[in-house]
Amino acid sequence: MTKNSVKAENNVDVVIVGAGMVGATLACALAPSNLHIALLGAHCPQPSWADDGYDIRVSAITRTSQALLQDLQIWPYIEAQRLSPYREMHVWDASGHGEVHFDSAELGEPDLGHIIENRVILKALHQRLALLDNVRLLCPVVTKKLDIGEDRTRLTLADETQIQGKLMVAADGGRSWVRQQAGMGVHGWDYDQSALVTWVKTERHHQEAAWQRFQPDGPLAFLPLTEGHSAIVWSTGHEHAKALLALDKAAFAEELATSFEDRLGKIEKIGPRAVFPLRYFETLHYVQPRLALVGDAAHMMHPLAGQGVNLGMADAASLAEVLLDAHHKHRDPGRYSVLRRYERWRRADNRAMLCSMDAFKLLFSSRSQAIRWLRNTGLNMTDRITPLKHALMQRALGG
Numbered sequence: 574m575t576k577n578s579v580k581a582e583n584n585v586d587v588v589i590v591g592a593g594m595v596g597a598t599l600a601c602a603l604a605p606s607n608l609h610i611a612l613l614g615a616h617c618p619q620p621s622w623a624d625d626g627y628d629i630r631v632s633a634i635t636r637t638s639q640a641l642l643q644d645l646q647i648w649p650y651i652e653a654q655r656l657s658p659y660r661e662m663h664v665w666d667a668s669g670h671g672e673v674h675f676d677s678a679e680l681g682e683p684d685l686g687h688i689i690e691n692r693v694i695l696k697a698l699h700q701r702l703a704l705l706d707n708v709r710l711l712c713p714v715v716t717k718k719l720d721i722g723e724d725r726t727r728l729t730l731a732d733e734t735q736i737q738g739k740l741m742v743a744a745d746g747g748r749s750w751v752r753q754q755a756g757m758g759v760h761g762w763d764y765d766q767s768a769l770v771t772w773v774k775t776e777r778h779h780q781e782a783a784w785q786r787f788q789p790d791g792p793l794a795f796l797p798l799t800e801g802h803s804a805i806v807w808s809t810g811h812e813h814a815k816a817l818l819a820l821d822k823a824a825f826a827e828e829l830a831t832s833f834e835d836r837l838g839k840i841e842k843i844g845p846r847a848v849f850p851l852r853y854f855e856t857l858h859y860v861q862p863r864l865a866l867v868g869d870a871a872h873m874m875h876p877l878a879g880q881g882v883n884l885g886m887a888d889a890a891s892l893a894e895v896l897l898d899a900h901h902k903h904r905d906p907g908r909y910s911v912l913r914r915y916e917r918w919r920r921a922d923n924r925a926m927l928c929s930m931d932a933f934k935l936l937f938s939s940r941s942q943a944i945r946w947l948r949n950t951g952l953n954m955t956d957r958i959t960p961l962k963h964a965l966m967q968r969a970l971g972g
């Protein structure tokens with residue numbers, strides 16, 4: 574191949590960089606068309622794993638995301654592996670008496686959502702993708718250069734392969750290489766917190782409930798997995814997270830159970846531990862001519878409400894709808910006027926969620942006496958005021 578030529582099969586309509594949960598969802602959502610799609614992954618999907626534990630990365634998937642995954646025929650592949658419904662949520666403040674209990678039965682719903690291992694979601698997406706003729710997965714790839722032209726965007730890989738499309742979509746996560754190459758700015762900040770993640774088996778069963786204790790350093794969540802196991806997301810200061818990571822298993826188990834007020838009894842078994850720094854940001858723009866950002870490439874938020882991938886899947890669904898509509902009308906999918914529709918749609922929804930979660934995080938990390946009183950009273954009032962509680966549950970369902 575000469576430097577400037579592109580093999581016919583590498584000349585497509587849409588190039589998606591990043592084959593994570595959001596990029597792969599977008600590819601599936603675009604597939605019911607004759608658009609040619611290239612999906613590029615830095616890693617290839619993990620086809621199987623040892624059957625001796627759980628993925629330490631899990632996601633709370635809302636009912637709205639579930640409906641999307643059902644529409645895209647991905648959900649059956651998830652069900653064929655494993656997933657855990659959460660029917661209730663217990664949320665309480667470590668520094669007071671405030672507590673709220675959400676129960677899906679109050680809304681006449683079977684559950685509030687599901688906790689699913691990320692590797693299970695990814696495997697299901699790739700099982701579905703394997704059946705789609707117009708999506709080509711290229712992995713593992715190393716991206717080298719991005720040229721955004723007037724009619725096409727061209728990507729050069731480290732092995733000098735060139736791929737070009739009318740539209741390039743950045744689905745390459747929070748540190749998005751594509752976003753940086755395109756010079757698209759973000760505004761946001763570090764939370765000065767890390768999330769320590771692992772899985773555990775507790776003495777008492779979680780009762781298919783998600784449990785979250787708000788501590789001044791950050792929330793500690795126990796999320797239900799199968800057979801009485803729970804996924805742990807423990808957000809805390811960087812130094813504390815590092816110290817927790819360094820503890821031996823027995824000491825960590827003790828520290829975890831104590832921080833959780835022993836609500837599920839002793840910790841009997843613990844998986845591997847890892848730590849992720851937490852950031853908040855949103856890009857100033859979601860699109861520019863020939864380029865769109867989705868998922869963590871466009872926005873990141875605190876995991877306390879388990880919304881990141883749900884917002885990303887909503888981005889993917891909205892962008893697909895806009896692009897399929899444009900394609901139907903024989904319009905160029907990379908045109909700014911087409912992409913602006915997506916930006917207007919998603920920015921409003923995402924900003925509302927990003928801001929409310931950030932305010933929530935600030936409220937629960939304050940050590941001020943007045944704020945402590947306010948949030949404890951607020952939690953108890955929420956527990957007693959049925960319409961407010963139901964509205965919050967509808968929000969958790971993704972509505």
Ligand SMILES: Cc1cc2nc3c(=O)[nH]c(=O)nc-3n(C[C@H](O)[C@H](O)[C@H](O)COP(=O)(O)OP(=O)(O)OC[C@H]3O[C@@H](n4cnc5c(N)ncnc54)[C@H](O)[C@@H]3O)c2cc1C
Nearest residue numbers: 591593594595615632633745746868869879880881882883
């Ligand atoms: C501790 C924790 C708990 C969370 N819990 C929840 C939860 O319960 N519910 C929820 O909704 N969200 C949750 N989130 C957020 C959620 O994990 C993210 O929002 C989600 O992973 C974003 O998906 P994504 O596909 O946009 O990005 P990523 O998951 O980061 O995927 C990006 C993909 O792009 C690939 N990539 C990167 N660069 C390149 C490149 N140059 N070329 C090709 N490929 C590339 C990467 O390998 C990766 O596969 C949590 C986050 C954390 C940190």
